[in-house]
Amino acid sequence: MTVQHSIDQKWVYLFEEGTAEMRDLLGGKGAGLAEMTQAQLPVPPGFTVTTEACNAYAAEKQFPDGLWDQLMDALKVVERKTQKGFGNAENPLLVSVRSGASISMPGMMDTVLNLGLNHMTTDGIARSSGNERFAYDAYRRFVQMFGRIVLDIDGEHFDSAFENYKRDCGANSDTDLTSEHLRDIVATFLEIVENETGAEFPQDPYQQLELATKAVFSSWSGKRAIDYRNFYKIPHDLGTAVNVVAMVFGNMGDSSGTGVAFTRDPSTGEKTLYGEYLIDAQGEDVVAGIRTPSRIAELKRVMPEQYAEFLSIAERLENYYKDAQDLEFTIENGKLYMLQTRSAKRTAQAAVKIAVDMVQENIISKEEALRRIEPNQINQLLLPRFDDRAREEAEGLGDLLGSGLNASPGAASGVVVFDPDQAEKLGEEGNSVILVRPETAPEDVHGMIHAKGVLTSRGGATSHAAVVARGLGKPCVAGVEELDVNVEQGFFVIGDRKVEAGEEISIDGGTGQIYAKRLPTIDPNFSEEKDLVTLLGWADEVRNLGVWANADYPRDAQRALDFGAEGIGLCRTEHMFFEEERRPIVQRMILAAGKATRLEQELQQEIERQDQATNTSTTDEAEILKKRKEIEESADVQDYHDALSKLLEFQVEDFKGILKVMDGKPVIIRLLDPPLHEFLPPYDELLVDVTKLRLASGPSDELEAKEHLLAMIEEMQEINPMLGLRGCRLGLMYGAINEMQAKAIFTASVELVLEGFNPKPEIMVPLVGHVNELRLVRLEIEAIGEAVQEKLGAQVAVKIGTMIELPRAALTADQIAEHAQFFSFGTNDLTQTTFGYSRDDAESSFLLDYVKRGILEENPFQVLDRDGVGQLIQTAVERGRSTYQDLEVGICGEHGGDPSSIEFCHQTGLDYVSASPFRVPIARLAAAQAVLGM
């Protein structure tokens, strides 16, 4: 990294030279101090070394030309203003050195206070303040801080020496130490420095300043800071500034003090000054927790004048910045100094309340309020979360077991259960259960429904576990690589910890963290979040995108409605196939489908052949009749149609349920999509069973039945099932399944019409790659629809469209739109095929590593890849609409709930996004922000 800079570049700004707008150059802290100085607020004199200087230092490993000279000039100004001298033994100027980047981040250097002290200046302070103890306490603190922070000496050395000394001299607290004691301690500390670094503690204040400045710069390139920036996608070339500020002392006696305060309550958002202070203390004491600080309101009583001044300054700053501020102040001998102002960190709840209040107070506009909230924050208001204190405590006790992919947000605690059936049982009995699996499959869904949360060692952001959990609004931590799940023996191992079934754990699906104990959770209630409801109402006024939801059951649809969904963008019919009572029927249908279809096709072909022949003899006709009878009486054909007609009844009820809840709103129902073997028992387990039975018992009915099943499943096995016989290919190979589903949808809709409802079903054909697939399926559906409507005697408008989830579909969208009334982008699959990344495997193998190493900027299953997948979407929208102008276009992949992806959908001109119910509020806000151009 090389940074270009001119010889006369300005590296150092006095506070009076800067403004709030220079945040990038001066960092947040520096810009705040400058702004306050400009506003004539009482700020100690000081200056800021720019972020550009930091970058120059990182590139050249030395101060850039001119920096040190400029720094010296600025220091002289500070000397003049304070009428003190840096290193002056009589009246020494002391300074604090603090880092300050344009954004707040961990891993940056701690503040060094009292810089400028040495043997001589300490004595000078002692003399000028008439307080020797104060002087040596300051020197002691300085050596300790400088040693730990700048010289990188393990703090433990100082702490233990300090504690030992106190014990030896019988001091209970720091205040018991006399100036003599402190002098001794300083000597000990200086020895520690010499031992650890092999050199004397720098006595020269200028050397101290140089080293501290360089340490700030270096901390920008430290591992923790780099990791943090990688994780949050923060550019590495922002750099950090260095603020050098004349020290003011809150620990000069009872007319001195120090404190921090927020202009509004950062937890609740309530409009009240919120903070703490300590009399006769330095800033670090407030945080350190050695003395208990008083609430800021107390200050009104103790120092009414200073309090009034502070209150007025706080108001001015909030009004100026139009945002709640986080303030630091010190009172030195009755004089108030402002040391910092910055935008206050706040909880999601506070963020929403402050934004809404400020609109009502006419401080900001509605648009600005919408801009203020990070959409993903809203999740916290909709999902259970852990109590922060309990979480921190658990971490302190080493109960953080590890972490994985934050696959579905929310927090949950419960007993570990490995078996979905048991999870269902325990859950129904009212127990809190965390279902732990290597990965989940559709057959585990009943267990997931009754669990509080799901933990898996495999799978990623679009894995089965993640998608289902998000749909259910349950937390899920997935793809925990270091997690070794032993389902058979009922335990899991993570790191060096073993957890047995029945033990309690907690998972946080928002952070991906796993804890070894039960943590208390805080439960939300959407309708009570009045401010959020207000904010989302404003979002609705602004946004152009519709917000729909993915929901498979009436209860999910109802929740989506409550959250403001305007339609159902994806109802996955296969989830209905997994319900307990239906699975045997579904399995019977699948096992018979192949043979039954083959037989019926043969008959059909024979009939067609006869139709085409010039002359048909009576023998031929008799033959066909005979064959037809044979086929109709075959066990497979009967099984197939029996099972299908049972499923038809179930499906009619399914669809009536969801269409009724969504009365008058569109509901997109997708035809059966997954490979059929997903509905059958797992091959591996069956193979082991059969092998055991063969060895153990010789021929038996059980063995024969299992062998038959094994052979059937083997026949259906695919090497890459995601690219296999699924989606519309199923319906084209086994036509009767499509027929059943179409019949169910039309029957449900027409019956609702007759009952006085206004159903708006749309039938979605999945995984179309060639226009002919859609053309054929649509013809079939329409024929069935006409038959049902005629039979039941009422009409219903049903749109027929397709998912665009294969590159070829996007590329040939102009052809496909000739037969589609709507497109819905299935971006999970589209991402899968565009990148060639298996949704089932990639995230537990190479994908997260790719993101960590910066090969990919984001996990494309979480944030839509605009360059590749986005390009296909854009192409498809343009070509689709060029063929059919009124084409309804939306997105129903997991990206429909991701703010960045929603922004893209807005820019691309989609009609709506469809997200899991719990992300509907997020999507409403993100859609508004997309309009506001964030």
Place this chain on the structure above:
Amino acid sequence: MTVQHSIDQKWVYLFEEGTAEMRDLLGGKGAGLAEMTQAQLPVPPGFTVTTEACNAYAAEKQFPDGLWDQLMDALKVVERKTQKGFGNAENPLLVSVRSGASISMPGMMDTVLNLGLNHMTTDGIARSSGNERFAYDAYRRFVQMFGRIVLDIDGEHFDSAFENYKRDCGANSDTDLTSEHLRDIVATFLEIVENETGAEFPQDPYQQLELATKAVFSSWSGKRAIDYRNFYKIPHDLGTAVNVVAMVFGNMGDSSGTGVAFTRDPSTGEKTLYGEYLIDAQGEDVVAGIRTPSRIAELKRVMPEQYAEFLSIAERLENYYKDAQDLEFTIENGKLYMLQTRSAKRTAQAAVKIAVDMVQENIISKEEALRRIEPNQINQLLLPRFDDRAREEAEGLGDLLGSGLNASPGAASGVVVFDPDQAEKLGEEGNSVILVRPETAPEDVHGMIHAKGVLTSRGGATSHAAVVARGLGKPCVAGVEELDVNVEQGFFVIGDRKVEAGEEISIDGGTGQIYAKRLPTIDPNFSEEKDLVTLLGWADEVRNLGVWANADYPRDAQRALDFGAEGIGLCRTEHMFFEEERRPIVQRMILAAGKATRLEQELQQEIERQDQATNTSTTDEAEILKKRKEIEESADVQDYHDALSKLLEFQVEDFKGILKVMDGKPVIIRLLDPPLHEFLPPYDELLVDVTKLRLASGPSDELEAKEHLLAMIEEMQEINPMLGLRGCRLGLMYGAINEMQAKAIFTASVELVLEGFNPKPEIMVPLVGHVNELRLVRLEIEAIGEAVQEKLGAQVAVKIGTMIELPRAALTADQIAEHAQFFSFGTNDLTQTTFGYSRDDAESSFLLDYVKRGILEENPFQVLDRDGVGQLIQTAVERGRSTYQDLEVGICGEHGGDPSSIEFCHQTGLDYVSASPFRVPIARLAAAQAVLGM
């Protein structure tokens, strides 16, 4: 289907009204007869009912208005020319009715001769010819033909009645029958007609003509014809014409005769009149084989005058049509009549010889010669083929077992073997072996190498079996759905036939057929095919596309060179990993790779962390040294690097071998591509083993070892391996593998340079989806390259590029081209992800059915899909070259050997195509044809 036609549309053309150019309207036969008539050749008078009439009939199920009137008018002209009357009892006109489409196809109606006969006209013929036996024989033949062909009566009825009659009257052959006998037989035949159709045989010649014409039209819509057209993608609206020709009789005594002849030998292409004739016979007798015809040369002796006339006509026709002709003639009482001329069907060998000869005879241009040859025909000249007669005989005996996908052309016979090891053993002992498997995997390759051919029940055109077999030039029939392979018990079942290991079968990879016996094969020799070599030389002059070959071993590269390859477009290094002595090393490497890489990464991170820290204490350094030692001594790390360094030695030799053979020509070497678990034992088998061992024997070393292996493989298992950890992802996760391969390529190349060779290696990074992948791998390769060149002291130019085989790579080709010197389209994978079709599964599940039903026009793994995959290729070429103008662009997927796909590659401006060695000659021709715009 509705056909528009005007009221005065011309449906019927007299021969003198037509020309050769009216082939679409009059069919090939009609156009030929018209052309010969125009050329004043002796053609019997007649006319043609147009193909448009056929379409009109198909649409309306009746003759279109005007047709019958026009037909009557034309018939009157024929009556006038022949001076005979249709249905005239004294001097009756008889006609033949024949179908004739613009292309020749099976399933069309057979010819009906002697139409116009009935009781009265037969007597008239008897009288006018003075030959009653001739008349009744003609009548007998007519009733039989008309009954079978037009009235759709089972021919068996007539045949058995005829045989019974002959037996009853003691006749040995037809000639023993008297006119009395024939009269009786006619009566019997007429009764058969009445019994079978419930109506009298039509005595009215006009009704006969109407029925026969309609029967021709109907045969166009018969099942066999429709199936054929579907299979060969022939439009259904071509229609067939009907030719009505005045009968001439070759069976009027010794001065009459009939015959067929080709102007050149259709088997060898030799320039000599080739054919047969019979004296005193009708056309059907020549084909029927009841009498043995004489060679056409004999005719010169027997009828010198007619022979000379025929010879001169044959020459005129060949010169006129500029192609070898297939002629039919009849001599009636010494007068020669031409009944047909058409382009002669010929073998591949003849096609090439005729084309080359005709250029040398100045009849056609070189370009025309190149146009004449269907590129796929060339295969026949390069690969063993079955003797046609033996094949037909086997089919007659019911020895055709079934058929599958024609996955790799050529023919082979051998004993059935299921185990690849045994195939290797038997093959090495000199036995002919057909390896039969459910599907093949890389671990089966040694068996495939030693087998004559491969038969699988699963997999398609780009399955492992197909790709490897094509590379080896061995026949492969794949994806035989009805084939049930029982490897364990050593038999397979197909339909109702069971074949045991050790029995002999034959497979034809060109047609996909499987035979239950050994069929004799005819072996080719490319260098002896002088005409082909000449033709391909002309192709080379014309084509713009380079033709390279896919080859993994020096011997394949040599073969490709012999076939004219100009480079190696794909050398798959993984095939080298499967050789017997290497597999254990490869397995050791893989099993250690994960842990070793993790350990080394941890060490690396620790070192980096220390580097970044401001101060490094001596303790930290000691810790790192200790950790480094620990890691270096760990068994996994040692195994990993031991194995890799052994593989390095092998690979240096591999690459030297192929680069030496291809000296001076480019060789693209692809880095390791397949998922690593392909190199390990199959999971299922191991699972059964472990289950058995657990049950049988309790704890044992064997069990423990296998359990460990099982666990390792389980960890590496992927649900969709094609979309998993493979391609460049491998090298990015396990860097040492790339390092080893790059080192081997550079070492091999530099060593060759030092030995005086001119190696041109190009390193191809597979499965790139994001530019960063290529960027990182390229940086690594270049660093290694520099180190090797410096160490060995010589330079070598090595291009580095990538495969474009993911949609995202194509869509972002502009970015990727910033780091690539070449692109090679991996169209197998690109087709897979663009369509979302698993290469491993689709063809044995839904894909072939899709093609059969016309949902897809072609199998996109065989013929490049221009709309989807082609669009991506076009995009990638444009964007890639927009970034880097000199980008070398080729294709190395299986499509590189398919003529239609080659045409697309030419149109898209690719630099070369790369095909399996045996398809190189085909590609050379196809590339030339692409220029010629076929």
